[in-house]
Amino acid sequence: MPRAPKASPSVTVAQRPLAVTPTVDPTKVATIEEIGQDIATAILEKRLPPGTWLREEALGRVYGVSRTKVRAALLTLSKDKLIEMIPDKGAFVSKPTVQEAREVFGLRRILESEVVRLFIAKARPRDYQRLEQHIRFERSALRPHATTGTVREKLLGDFHVALAEATGNATLAELVRELVARSSLIAMLYHSDNDSHCASGEHADFLRLCRSGQVEAAVASMTEHLMRIEASLHLVQDGPDRQLDLINALLA
Known part of the structure; x- marks a missing residue:
């Protein structure tokens, strides 16, 4: 899978490949709502950590739908603040300050x-x-x-x-x-x-x-x-080292 472009300071977490395993019925065309729910579940189950780049093309292949449909699902999630749409870069799992x-x-x-x-x-x-x-x-x-x-x-x-x-x-x-x-x-x-x-x-x-x-x-x-x-949260601004540690922990 192609590597993500270098991130701007607003998306400094390593942008690893998507880790979505769809739960929608593979014999049917996934709806926008089903795609959005599936991605939301992957985020809440920590399969897609904060800062992950959500590539429309890759998600389209996962669900067997057009990028237009994927984009509509991502826009829905952006309204719920689960993802952030960054102009000229794409959609990323939100990384709250x-x-x-x-x-x-x-x-x-x-x-x-x-x-x-x-x-x-x-x-x-x-x-x-x-x-x-x-x-x-x-x-x-x-x-x-x-x-x-x-x-x-x-x-x-x-x-x-x-x-x-x-x-x-x-x-x-x-x-x-x-x-x-x-x-x-x-x-x-x-x-x-x-x-x-x-x-x-x-x-x-x-x-x-x-x-x-x-x-x-x-x-x-x-x-x-x-x-x-x-x-119970460690509410301190993290530097790059800690962010990398987070990714390594989730991949272990």
Whole structure:
């Protein structure tokens, strides 16, 4: 596969070949939505780390579609901030700055506090059952050799999305979904030390507070949970050496 051109300072991570294994049905022509979802999944599962060059020609071969269709899927992902479209260079997996990382978690604390209040006010028994089942999935994934760390992290993030969806506010849920996805990129880039066992336990403690109707205690629990996740990040501006180490670690 041809090598990527030398990157500008805004895309300094090594631009390795694509690592997308499509999950769409190979007997059917992939839709724009399916291509976008497949690429988004590859990003969140760390197969496409921050800074990866997403070549339209290569993706077209992977999915058996035109570059026009690929470009439409990439534009959709750029609206969700998962990728960055750089004029005259192409599409790259987004590489959030330290400032952006702090802003994302700050905004999550604001939005998810409102999510908690709405959830307690509107949740039905089936909503609690769904979230309790999700926590059981998390705990199952935490068993030794059960799943990869990436799958565990995605399950933990999905809890927040499911909570937002249960409020019935589609716009709020969409915003939370975008911020959770961006948080996954941030955790990948800034080497999160988040303890999955601790995070899942905090989800369970939080849900018990919701069930008992303790609104402010539940809000405080969610806020502290997000603050701990942010504190687990190494939020320092990385130089080229650390970026190369990141790529080498993902390829090992």
